[in-house]
Amino acid sequence: MQNNRLRIAMQKSGRLSKETEALLKRCGLKLNFRDNRLISPVENLPIDILRVRDDDIPGLVMDGVVDLGFIGENVLEEERLEREAMEQPTEFTTLRRMDFGGCRLSLAVPEEFDYNGPQDLQQSRIATSYPNLLRRYLSERGVEFSSCMLKGSVEVAPRAGLADSICDLVSTGATLEANGLKEVEVIFKSKATLIQGPRPLSDEQQALVNKLLVRTNGVIQAKE
Ligand code: ATP
Ligand code: ZN
Numbered sequence: 119m120q121n122n123r124l125r126i127a128m129q130k131s132g133r134l135s136k137e138t139e140a141l142l143k144r145c146g147l148k149l150n151f152r153d154n155r156l157i158s159p160v161e162n163l164p165i166d167i168l169r170v171r172d173d174d175i176p177g178l179v180m181d182g183v184v185d186l187g188f189i190g191e192n193v194l195e196e197e198r199l200e201r202e203a204m205e206q207p208t209e210f211t212t213l214r215r216m217d218f219g220g221c222r223l224s225l226a227v228p229e230e231f232d233y234n235g236p237q238d239l240q241q242s243r244i245a246t247s248y249p250n251l252l253r254r255y256l257s258e259r260g261v262e263f264s265s266c267m268l269k270g271s272v273e274v275a276p277r278a279g280l281a282d283s284i285c286d287l288v289s290t291g292a293t294l295e296a297n298g299l300k301e302v303e304v305i306f307k308s309k310a311t312l313i314q315g316p317r318p319l320s321d322e323q324q325a326l327v328n329k330l331l332v333r334t335n336g337v338i339q340a341k342e
Pocket of ligand 2: 171172173
């Protein structure tokens with residue numbers, strides 16, 4: 119099944135997909151994403167692009183199914199902690215942090231909550247899609263909590279009576295405000311990043327990765 123084409127995974131559609139696509143194009147890759155195809159061959163280089171849900175990308179890279187992946191550090195680190203706990207492979211290297219996809223993972227509580235520090239969350243219930251990052255942060259501060267795992271609509275959980283507070287991604291804070299919540303603690307700052315898995319590359323593939331990195335540096339520096 120293995121051929122000599124470099125495999126790169128990126129988010130199919132969402133907050134990272136447009137900028138990842140734009141970067142690859144500026145690096146000189148001729149992309150032609152047709153309809154719902156999972157794999158799109160790059161027309162002018164021996165590269166295949168896999169377009170998938172962002173949550174699948176860390177595992178695809180760490181399992182060596184793809185060579186490279188563009189992924190938010192938040193999803194990457196959450197998945198790394200999850201896989202570590204499950205004793206699954208977690209090996210990867212970071213090739214370069216991107217200049218897009220910036221956001222932060224924050225704790226937020228109802229506006230009327232008199233918040234004085236993490237201790238105020240002791241024995242409470244917190245809704246989040248990032249239980250591992252949250253547990254690491256709060257256990258370092260001696261706080262025990264129970265999580266309410268939600269992949270969506272996290273910000274409505276307190277009003278709905280499902281949780282006391284939330285831990286969710288924030289960029290402007292407008293969504294929090296609209297739901298009567300205030301941000302009280304930043305637990306992880308994230309950007310998109312390019313990672314490489316453990317699968318050994320051929321000399322040609324390694325040369326291609328090097329070229330891609332040089333061009334990426336050029337594209338990002340040109341914008342600074
Ligand atoms: P998918 O369908 O691929 O699973 P998704 O809904 O999980 O997509 P998006 O909302 O597209 O994910 O976000 C992808 C990534 O974009 C986030 O994990 C994060 O790294 C980054 N991001 C940047 N700004 C924000 C923001 N304001 N809110 C959420 N994510 C953001
Ligand atoms: Zn996702």
